[in-house]
Amino acid sequence: MEYDAVVFDMDGVLVERTPGWVFDEAAETALAAAGVEEPTEYEFHAVRTLDTTVEAATDHFETEHGVTFADLWTHRDRLVTTGQRTAVARGEKTTYEDTHRVTELPAATAVVSNNLQAAVEHVLGAFDLADRFDALYGLDPHLSDHENRKPDPTYLRRALAAVDADDAVYVGDRPSDVRAAHRAGVDSAFVRRPFAEDTTFEDVEPTYDVASLGAFEAAIRGS
Numbered sequence: 001m002e003y004d005a006v007v008f009d010m011d012g013v014l015v016e017r018t019p020g021w022v023f024d025e026a027a028e029t030a031l032a033a034a035g036v037e038e039p040t041e042y043e044f045h046a047v048r049t050l051d052t053t054v055e056a057a058t059d060h061f062e063t064e065h066g067v068t069f070a071d072l073w074t075h076r077d078r079l080v081t082t083g084q085r086t087a088v089a090r091g092e093k094t095t096y097e098d099t100h101r102v103t104e105l106p107a108a109t110a111v112v113s114n115n116l117q118a119a120v121e122h123v124l125g126a127f128d129l130a131d132r133f134d135a136l137y138g139l140d141p142h143l144s145d146h147e148n149r150k151p152d153p154t155y156l157r158r159a160l161a162a163v164d165a166d167d168a169v170y171v172g173d174r175p176s177d178v179r180a181a182h183r184a185g186v187d188s189a190f191v192r193r194p195f196a197e198d199t200t201f202e203d204v205e206p207t208y209d210v211a212s213l214g215a216f217e218a219a220i221r222g223s
Helices: 020-033 041-049 054-065 069-089 117-126 143-148 154-162 175-184 213-221
Strands: 005-008 108-116 135-139 168-172 187-191 208-210
Touching (some): 020 041, 020 069, 041 069, 069 108, 069 117, 069 143, 108 117, 135 154, 154 175, 168 213, 208 213
Parallel strands (some): 005 168, 108 135, 187 208
């Protein structure tokens, strides 16, 4: 195998994506706790997925409600982590059948996710996977860390440095993962889970475009 490190995204690659209700409940609960009892659609989606700019959301909540958006977001993030624990316990978020194919690769391995660090550790730990990787990187539950979400390569670069990688590949399920790999100067693999069958790329194409982790493993092993 030509790579000395393989880095994986978590959600949609190693484990199923988080159910939508986790984000819905987190937004509703965080807004209610902040005194926003009847949020507008804009306010709900700003807290659910930050479907706006940080600057716009910060100004809006301060002006309209006297609420510090950074504090609201931190509460939301912690609720999202708690919700994922529940989803795992209910069997609503689990590993893919082919996840085991990449837990014993002859190279250093790491995980870099846009999910929260606490969630990454818990979810992978729940399936006895956390110790299978040399490094785990997720986001801090603070608004200031939102700018480090992929396609920003900050955490991918940290992971590569942590495992002392010279030649690596990053495996994801979104075009933003491919762009993050490109910006970090490494190869990329795009796994076409059922939800990503029709995904197209506008700027950077993945090095590997595969249907499963098994196919990815075969490709990098040269078989």
